[in-house]
Amino acid sequence: xxDGLKKTIARVVLGLSASLPFVQGAAAxxxxxxxxxxxxxxxxxxxEGYAQDDWVKPFEAATGCQVHAKYAGSSDEMVALMxxxxxxxxxxxxxxxxxxxxxxxxxxVQPINVALIPAWKNFIPQLQGPDFNTVxxxxxxxxxxxxxxxxxxxxxxxxxxxxxxxxxxxPKYKGQVTVPDNPIQIADAALYLxxxxxxxxxxxxxELNQTQMDAVAALLKxxxxxxxxxxxxxxxxxxxxxxxxxxxxxxxxxxTNTLQAAKVAVADTIPAEGATGWADSxxxxxxxxxxxxAYEWINWVTTPKVQAQQAIYxxxxxxxxxxxxxxxxxxxxxxxxxxxxxxxxYFDSIKFWKTPLxxxxxxKHDCLDYAxxxxxxxxxxx
Amino acid sequence: MxxxxxxxxxxxxxxxxxxxxxxxxxxxxxCLYLAAIGALLITSFWTVDSLSGDLIPxxxxxxxxxxxADPIYTKIGLRTIGIAAAVTITDIVLAWPxxxxxxxxxxxxxxxALMAMVMVPLWxxxxxxxxxxxxxxxxxxxxxxxLAEIGLPGLHIGYxxxxxxxxxxxxxxxxxxLPVAAAVERIPPSLLEASADLGEHGLATFRxxxxxxxxxxxxxxxxxxxxxTLGDYVTPMLVGGEGSDFIGxxxxxxxxxxxxxxxxxxxxxxxLGVMGVFLLVARRMGAFDAL
Numbered sequence: 001x002x003d004g005l006k007k008t009i010a011r012v013v014l015g016l017s018a019s020l021p022f023v024q025g026a027a028a029x030x031x032x033x034x035x036x037x038x039x040x041x042x043x044x045x046x047x048e049g050y051a052q053d054d055w056v057k058p059f060e061a062a063t064g065c066q067v068h069a070k071y072a073g074s075s076d077e078m079v080a081l082m083x084x085x086x087x088x089x090x091x092x093x094x095x096x097x098x099x100x101x102x103x104x105x106x107x108x109v110q111p112i113n114v115a116l117i118p119a120w121k122n123f124i125p126q127l128q129g130p131d132f133n134t135v136x137x138x139x140x141x142x143x144x145x146x147x148x149x150x151x152x153x154x155x156x157x158x159x160x161x162x163x164x165x166x167x168x169x170x171p172k173y174k175g176q177v178t179v180p181d182n183p184i185q186i187a188d189a190a191l192y193l194x195x196x197x198x199x200x201x202x203x204x205x206x207e208l209n210q211t212q213m214d215a216v217a218a219l220l221k222x223x224x225x226x227x228x229x230x231x232x233x234x235x236x237x238x239x240x241x242x243x244x245x246x247x248x249x250x251x252x253x254x255x256t257n258t259l260q261a262a263k264v265a266v267a268d269t270i271p272a273e274g275a276t277g278w279a280d281s282x283x284x285x286x287x288x289x290x291x292x293x294a295y296e297w298i299n300w301v302t303t304p305k306v307q308a309q310q311a312i313y314x315x316x317x318x319x320x321x322x323x324x325x326x327x328x329x330x331x332x333x334x335x336x337x338x339x340x341x342x343x344x345x346y347f348d349s350i351k352f353w354k355t356p357l358x359x360x361x362x363x364k365h366d367c368l369d370y371a372x373x374x375x376x377x378x379x380x381x382x
Numbered sequence: 383m384x385x386x387x388x389x390x391x392x393x394x395x396x397x398x399x400x401x402x403x404x405x406x407x408x409x410x411x412x413c414l415y416l417a418a419i420g421a422l423l424i425t426s427f428w429t430v431d432s433l434s435g436d437l438i439p440x441x442x443x444x445x446x447x448x449x450x451a452d453p454i455y456t457k458i459g460l461r462t463i464g465i466a467a468a469v470t471i472t473d474i475v476l477a478w479p480x481x482x483x484x485x486x487x488x489x490x491x492x493x494x495a496l497m498a499m500v501m502v503p504l505w506x507x508x509x510x511x512x513x514x515x516x517x518x519x520x521x522x523x524x525x526x527x528x529l530a531e532i533g534l535p536g537l538h539i540g541y542x543x544x545x546x547x548x549x550x551x552x553x554x555x556x557x558x559x560l561p562v563a564a565a566v567e568r569i570p571p572s573l574l575e576a577s578a579d580l581g582e583h584g585l586a587t588f589r590x591x592x593x594x595x596x597x598x599x600x601x602x603x604x605x606x607x608x609x610x611t612l613g614d615y616v617t618p619m620l621v622g623g624e625g626s627d628f629i630g631x632x633x634x635x636x637x638x639x640x641x642x643x644x645x646x647x648x649x650x651x652x653x654l655g656v657m658g659v660f661l662l663v664a665r666r667m668g669a670f671d672a673l
Contacts, residue, residue: 080641083435106435175538227624229541243520245540374640378632379454382625 031113032291035299039290042297044069045081045093047280048234049254049314055306063300065293073233074182075099075353076374082108088287091294094144096278097132098184098206098353102370104133104140109283112139116295119302119320126347127319132354133281141281142298145307147316147338148275148350149188150268152251152259154241161269165192167248169219174226178240178249181230183370183377184353187276188250189216189223191351195273205276205351207360207367213376220380230381234258241266253315253338277350311338419654426648435641445648455632459652462628465547466611472551473558473607474600481563500556508553512620515549516540519621541623549621550611557606565599566592601669608660612653629653 042065044051051069060066070090072078075098082093087108095103103109114120120128123143133141153162157173165188168177179185190205193216200212208216228246231237237255240246242264256268282301284294300306307318308326317339318327324335335341360367368376392399426445429438449455484496503511518524519540526536539545569592577587615630622628629649636646664670 076635076640079435080637083641102435224624229623232619239516239520240541243522243540245521371640371642374642375448375452378627378635379452382454382457382627 031111032116032295033113035116035295036292038063038065038293038296040064040066040293042067042092042290042293043090044297045072045078045090046070047072047094047096050094050280050310052309052313054313055301055309059297059300063293063296065290065296067297071233074180075184076182079103079106079108082285086287087285088289090285091288091290092285092297093283094280095133095141095283096280096353097130098355098370100132100141100281100283101135101355103283104135108286109140110286110288110291112142112284112298114139114142117142117298117302119299119304119307119322122304122322123319124321124344124347126344127279130279132279132352133283141283142302143319144280144282144301145310145314145316145318146277146279146347146350146352147253147314148270148277150251150253150256150275151271152237152241152249152256152266152268154244154247155265155267157247161267162248163269163272165271165273166196168250169223169226171226173248175228176245176247177223177226178228178231178237178246179223180250181232181381183373184276185250186213186216186220186373186377186380187351187353189219191276192273193219204361206354206356207362208356209360209364209366210368213368213372217376217380224380224382238262254313257313257315275350277352279352308334311340317342422647422650422654425644426651428644428647430642430644437643445645448645449648455649458627458632459629461543461625462612462630462653463656465543465550465628466608468547469550469554469611470558470604470607472547473555474562474604476551476555477558477562477603481559481566484559485563485567500559504556509616511553512549512617515545515552516621519545519548541621541626543622543626545621545623546618546626549617550614553617554607554610557610558600558603561599561603561606562596563599565596565602569595598668598670601664601667605661605664605669609657612656 044067046069048071051067051071056067056069070081072081075096078093078095079099079102082090082095082103083106093099093103093109120142127143127146129137129139130143133139133143151162151165151167153167157176158167167173168179169192179188186208187205190202190208190212193200193212194202194205197215200215202208202212229236229240231240231249234252234255237246237249237251238258240249241255241259242262251268253268256266259266282298284291284298288294301310302320304318304320304322304326307320307323308330310316311318311323311327312331312334315338321340324340327335327338327340339346356368356370356373358365358367358369392402427441427443429440429442429444430436431438480496480500484493484500488496520526521536521538521540523540525539529536539548573591573595574587577591582590613630615628615634618626618628618631619634629652633646633650636642636649
């Protein structure tokens with residue numbers, strides 16, 4: 001009898017939590033109240049280039065937390081990794097805006113006490129509590145760095161920078177184009193169509209109804225014959241440009257920096273249609289086995305010094321406003337080069353990655369969710 | 383004492399002895415192998431909540447309906463089976479001269495050397511060999527450099543289905559050479575002499591005596607080359623281009639990337655079925671008599 005009652009209660013609670021995922025997520029784990037002694041180990045899921053020895057080694061020496069980094073090639077992979085092994089395999093993740101809500105609603109990450117993160121109050125205002133890592137006033141992530149997805153091109157083929165994304169849909173470059181193997185790439189095509197075909201009525205490249213998606217998919221399917229390879233890891237794209245297999249493609253500034261350092265004749269640009277971009281947050285697993293080291297890590301990487309190192313290494317913009325001075329000290333001119341002192345309008349011009357939801361944000365609910373984007377992407381790339 | 387008792391017991395009760403002997407492998411087989419396939423089949427009827435990623439147990443044909451509704455999955459399935467078949471045929475053609483030379487023409491020393499050359503690549507990492515091919519076939523790779531040296535235009539087969547066909551054929555060739563060589567070795571020389579005495583020339587002897595007698599070996603090799611290609615996803619990822627996804631890549635991206643395990647399980651039923659049919663046909667052709 002009592003067991004039966006327990007089961008009923010459990011079922012009701014489960015049902016409630018399913019309908020109100022956020023409430024359960026907030027109640028499940030209490031944020032840390034103070035940072036205790038480090039556990040000696042920290043397991044990190046990160047983008048390539050986010051756990052470099054330049055700042056990992058000093059961190060290990062200062063805190064005694066040994067860092068084990070696992071690189072992920074896409075937001076989907078990050079979410080899958082954070083859910084693997086019951087969620088207790090990794091401590092922190094550098095999640096982009098298209099992964100953060102999935103991790104929050106999937107109860108995979110814990111609330112963060114920003115009072116324990118001194119650098120937080122120096123962040124640009126848009127990144128102190130953005131809606132992709134803060135839900136109902138509860139912080140689930142600490143903003144890190146952000147930047148635009150760029151158009152990478154060979155300067156041998158393009159003596160002057162292309163001014164439009166149309167070059168990656170141009171049959172002239174058949175077999176020499178490369179774009180990420182990632183469903184969120186659909187948004188890049190949607191952004192391009194929102195400017196070139198205004199009649200489709202695309203206002204937000206992440207909020208597409210079926211008609212708009214069909215038009216975007218048609219554009220992307222016309223592109224498949226031009227693609228050399230859909231790249232899964234940044235290093236894949238670097239090799240494609242190094243060997244000359246690809247001459248133009250969608251990229252991150254990281255690839256440009258790495259290729260230019262290797263003396264490959266490439267450059268990147270943001271075409272007239274604008275760009276999608278990422279805004280990354282460090283999040284802590286709901287079942288993190290090493291929470292103290294996790295907080296130590298977040299504090300370490302949000303210091304102006306590491307923010308500047310990361311920004312220059314990857315070619316992106318730090319969340320911490322104090323990093324600008326550090327950047328110019330490390331590499332003169334880099335603060336302006338990577339927009340660390342740019343006005344708020346620059347931040348607002350980038351269409352940051354976010355999780356596509358059925359709610360279109362304009363009162364309508366006929367937009368396609370992320371599962372539909374994934375299916376569409378598989379059928380596009382064949 | 384105990385030992386003596388057990389051996390006496392086993393001698394008197396043969397059935398019990400056999401059961402004890404086969405028990406452990408049988409348990410292993412049932413738990414690890416059949417249970418995994420059972421779990422796969424059951425999961426293929428489940429669904430997943432797209433936002434939270436939670437599995438929803440139940441019984442629905444949603445995954446199979448999706449697989450049939452979108453022609454892309456049929457296309458990927460046919461591509462996978464087609465390339466696996468092409469690789470198998472290529473390996474049969476390439477394996478014959480090597481296997482025949484190794485067993486019938488070479489002296490003991492050359493034979494050992496040939497055998498070593500066939501086996502040595504298997505000692506190196508699979509990934510290292512695939513990456514090596516990626517460099518060979520790239521735009522500025524060894525292949526195009528060699529072609530340019532002899533005045534021919536470059537080939538653009540890096541990152542394509544052609545590249546996959548070449549790399550797979552290379553990777554699995556030893557698995558075809560070895561069973562074919564074993565099968566050719568088993569043909570008594572007296573039969574070849576008899577064929578020659580009866581006035582058959584070399585080609586007819588090959589076609590009417592050697593080939594039919596070596597068929598089980600070829601089929602055994604084909605099981606390896608076909609199934610290894612059918613289940614692979616790393617080679618398509620590394621040397622494939624656009625439109626190069628295999629069944630394994632869709633399974634991989636649904637498990638490791640998009641977290642839709644039920645859908646992956648449903649698609650994985652296809653290669654399971656294909657291999658089932660393949661093995662039945664192989665048994666008919668006597669592939670297992672030779673093992």
